[in-house]
Amino acid sequence: MEYLNGYGCCLKTIGMSGENGLGEARETPCLGVSQPISKALPDARDLRLTTQLVECLKNFNLFETDEEMHARIEVLRKLNSLVKNWVRKVSESKLPAEMCENVGGKLFTFGSYRLGVHTRGADIDTLCVAPRHVDRSDFFGSFYDMLKEEVPDDQTLNDDMLLKNLDDKSVRSLNGCRVADEILRLVPYPETFALCLRAVKLWAKNHGIYSNVLGFLGGVTWAILVARTCQLYPNASPSKLLLKFFLVFVTWEWPLPVVLKDMDTTTRPDIGALQDLVWDPRIRGSDRFHLMPILTPAFPEQNSTFNVTNSTRSIMINEMKEGLEIMKDIYEGRADWSKLFEEVNFFTRYKHFISLTCAARNEEDHLIFCGFVESKIRHLIGALERNQGISLAHINPRQYKPLPSAIPTFGAGYENPVCTLWFIGLEFDRAMAKAFDLTVEISQFHHIIVTTGIKMKQYNEGMKVDLQYVKRSDVGHWISKEDYMRGRHAARRTIARTSSGTNSSSNLVRMMSSSSSENLHSAINSEFHQITDASTSAAQCFNSDSLDTNYSTSEIVSRISDDDVKSERSQELDETHLTPVFCVGSDVVKLEEEKNLRVVSPIARKRSGDSELTRDIPNKKLLHVKSDNGLPVIAGDSGSFVSLKRHWKSFCNCSHFIAISRTSCTNADVIP
Numbered sequence: 001m002e003y004l005n006g007y008g009c010c011l012k013t014i015g016m017s018g019e020n021g022l023g024e025a026r027e028t029p030c031l032g033v034s035q036p037i038s039k040a041l042p043d044a045r046d047l048r049l050t051t052q053l054v055e056c057l058k059n060f061n062l063f064e065t066d067e068e069m070h071a072r073i074e075v076l077r078k079l080n081s082l083v084k085n086w087v088r089k090v091s092e093s094k095l096p097a098e099m100c101e102n103v104g105g106k107l108f109t110f111g112s113y114r115l116g117v118h119t120r121g122a123d124i125d126t127l128c129v130a131p132r133h134v135d136r137s138d139f140f141g142s143f144y145d146m147l148k149e150e151v152p153d154d155q156t157l158n159d160d161m162l163l164k165n166l167d168d169k170s171v172r173s174l175n176g177c178r179v180a181d182e183i184l185r186l187v188p189y190p191e192t193f194a195l196c197l198r199a200v201k202l203w204a205k206n207h208g209i210y211s212n213v214l215g216f217l218g219g220v221t222w223a224i225l226v227a228r229t230c231q232l233y234p235n236a237s238p239s240k241l242l243l244k245f246f247l248v249f250v251t252w253e254w255p256l257p258v259v260l261k262d263m264d265t266t267t268r269p270d271i272g273a274l275q276d277l278v279w280d281p282r283i284r285g286s287d288r289f290h291l292m293p294i295l296t297p298a299f300p301e302q303n304s305t306f307n308v309t310n311s312t313r314s315i316m317i318n319e320m321k322e323g324l325e326i327m328k329d330i331y332e333g334r335a336d337w338s339k340l341f342e343e344v345n346f347f348t349r350y351k352h353f354i355s356l357t358c359a360a361r362n363e364e365d366h367l368i369f370c371g372f373v374e375s376k377i378r379h380l381i382g383a384l385e386r387n388q389g390i391s392l393a394h395i396n397p398r399q400y401k402p403l404p405s406a407i408p409t410f411g412a413g414y415e416n417p418v419c420t421l422w423f424i425g426l427e428f429d430r431a432m433a434k435a436f437d438l439t440v441e442i443s444q445f446h447h448i449i450v451t452t453g454i455k456m457k458q459y460n461e462g463m464k465v466d467l468q469y470v471k472r473s474d475v476g477h478w479i480s481k482e483d484y485m486r487g488r489h490a491a492r493r494t495i496a497r498t499s500s501g502t503n504s505s506s507n508l509v510r511m512m513s514s515s516s517s518e519n520l521h522s523a524i525n526s527e528f529h530q531i532t533d534a535s536t537s538a539a540q541c542f543n544s545d546s547l548d549t550n551y552s553t554s555e556i557v558s559r560i561s562d563d564d565v566k567s568e569r570s571q572e573l574d575e576t577h578l579t580p581v582f583c584v585g586s587d588v589v590k591l592e593e594e595k596n597l598r599v600v601s602p603i604a605r606k607r608s609g610d611s612e613l614t615r616d617i618p619n620k621k622l623l624h625v626k627s628d629n630g631l632p633v634i635a636g637d638s639g640s641f642v643s644l645k646r647h648w649k650s651f652c653n654c655s656h657f658i659a660i661s662r663t664s665c666t667n668a669d670v671i672p
Contacts, residue, residue, distance in 0.1 A: 354470070
C-alpha cells in the first residue's frame with residue numbers, strides 16, 4: 001500500500017499483504033541494542049494520520065520543489081569540481097609535477113541534507129576531504145607540508161583507519177558524515193525515519209528546545225532519538241512513530257545512555273589514541289556526570305549532549321510530556337497536527353527574565369562576537385542554577401532585535417551598535433527570600449566573556465555585553481509587539497527539576513488519565529516495562545547493569561560544588577512503595593531487615609528549626625546504589641553521613657531519593 005504519492009520522502013510500501021493492505025509483516029531486521037517493542041504494521045488510522053501529517057508539514061514549507069532540489073545538486077556538483085581544481089593547484093605548489101597527476105579531492109555532505117530532512121532554503125553542511133599535504137590552513141589561504149595518498153572518486157568514510165593520525169578537530173569533522181551514514185544504516189526504513197525526523201525537528205524548534213550550543217539538543221541528537229524509536233517500532237508508520245517517540249523518551253531512565261548499536265570494546269592498538277575520545281563512564285569520571293547521554297553511532301562513540309544541564313533536561317522532558325498528551329489527542333480525534341507544531345510563546349511561561357544584549361560597532365564584529373557569546377551562555381545558565389534562590393533558568397534559543405529605546409547605553413561615542421538580544425526565563429525558589437542578588441553570576445559571566453574572548457582573539461573594546469532583570473510586563477518595551485505576542489499561550493509552567501527518568505508506569509498513565517481512552521491507557525501501561533528494558537539494555541554496552549558508580553568523598557564534594565541546588569520543598573511519598581537498601585562494606589541489607597535504619601531528611605530538620613544542617617562526612621565512602629524497584633538511594637558505610645546542605649538532588653540527578661543512616665530519627669521523610 002502506498003502511503004503517499006509524489007512526496008519522495010517516506011511513505012512507501014513496507015511489505016504488507018491482504019485485501020486492505022493490512023496483514024502480516026515481512027521479515028523485519030532487528031537493529032539496535034534490544035529487540036523491537038512492537039513489529040505491528042500500521043492500520044488504516046495510522047496511514048490516514050500519516051497522510052494528514054505530510055500535508056501539515058507541507059504547509060510549514062518543509063519540502064523542496066523539484067527545481068530547488070536540482071539546484072542543490074547542481075551547486076554541489078560545481079563545488080565538488082572546484083574542490084578538485086583547488087587541491088590540484090595547492091599540490092602543484094608543493095609536489096613534483098609527476099606526483100600531482102594522482103592527487104584529488106572530494107566533497108561530502110552531512111547534517112540534515114545527508115539525512116534527507118533538510119528544509120527549503122536550508123544550508124548544506126559539507127566536508128572537504130583532501131590529501132594530507134593539503135591542510136586545513138590551506139583551505140583558509142595558508143600552506144601545510146604533509147603528504148597523504150590521493151583521494152579517489154569512489155572514496156568512502158566507513159573505514160575507521162581513516163581516522164588514524166588525525167587531530168581531534170579533523171576526527172570530529174570526518175565523523176559528521178560517518179555518523180549520518182551510520183544512522184541511515186541502522187534504521188529499518190530510511191524514508192519513514194526521515195519524515196518522522198522532519199516532524200520532530202519542527203516540533204523542537206517551535207517549542208524552543210532545538211540548540212546544542214545552549215544546552216538543548218541539536219539536529220544529529222534528535223536524529224539519534226528518532227532512529228532509536230524506529231528500531232523499537234520497525235514497522236510503525238511515521239504518525240505512530242511520533243506517538244512512540246514521545247512515549248519512549250518521557251519514559252526513558254536517564255541518565256542511561258541512548259545507543260543505536262553495541263559498542264565495540266575490542267582493543268584497537270592501531271588507533272588506540274582515539275579510544276580516549278570514546279564515551280565511557282567506567283574510565284572517565286567526567287562522563288559519569290552527564291545528565292542525558294545520547295551517543296553517536298560511529299567510532300569514536302561520543303556523547304552528543306554534554307552541554308545539557310539540569311534546567312534544560314527538565315524543560316525538554318516537560319515539553320515531551322506535553323507532546324505525548326497532544327499526540328494522544330490527535331490519535332483520538334480531539335486535535336489536528338497543527339496543534340503539535342504550533343509555536344509556543346516563551347514569555348507566557350515565566351514572570352521573571354534576564355535580558356542578555358550582545359553589541360558591536362559593526363556587522364562583521366557583531367557576527368563574530370554574537371556567535372562567541374552564544375557559545376558561553378551555558379556557563380551563565382550553570383551559574384544561575386547554582387544560585388540557591390533560583391530553581392530553574394530557561395534560555396530561549398530565539399534571538400531578537402531590540403527596539404532602539406531598549407538598547408543599553410554603553411558610554412559616550414558608542415552609538416547605533418549592532419545588537420542581538422536573548423531572554424532567560426527564571427523560576428525562583430518560593431522557600432527562599434523574595435530579594436535576590438545576581439551580581440556574582442553576572443560578574444562571572446562578564447569575566448568569562450572578556451578573558452576567554454581576548455585569549456581566542458574574538459573580543460575587542462568595541463564589543464559589549466549587558467545583562468538586566470526584566471519583568472514580564474516590561475518585555476514589550478524591549479522587543480516588537482509581533483515578537484512579544486508570537487505563538488500560543490504556554491499550556492503550563494515548566495516544572496523545576498523534572499525527574500531524570502525515574503517515571504513509573506502508574507505515574508505516566510496518571511499523567512494522561514484525565515481524558516485518555518481505555519486502549520491508550522492499557523497500551524502505555526503494558527509498554528512501560530518494555531521501554532525500561534530497552535533503556536537499561538544500553539548499560540550492557542559497558543558490561544554493567546547500571547551506570548551508578550562508587551565515588552570518594554572528595555569526588556562528591558567536587559562535583560556538588562559545581563552542580564545545581566535543590567529548590568522545592570519536600571513532598572510526601574508513601575514509604576510502602578520504597579525498597580531502600582543500606583550498604584555496609586560489600587553487603588547490601590534491605591531496610592525491612594534492619595529496624596534501626598531510618599530515613600533522614602535534612603529538609604525536615606530545617607523545618608523543625610535544626611540549624612545543624614551539615615553532618616560529618618564519612619571517612620570512607622558514600623555509595624550511590626539502586627533499590628529493586630529502581631528508586632535511587634544514597635547510603636553511608638558508617639554511622640554518620642552527610643547532608644551536604646541543599647545539594648541532594650544534584651548528586652543523584654533524580655526527582656526523589658532517600659538517605660539512610662543508623663542514626664535514629666523520629667520523622668522519616670523523602671526529599672524531592
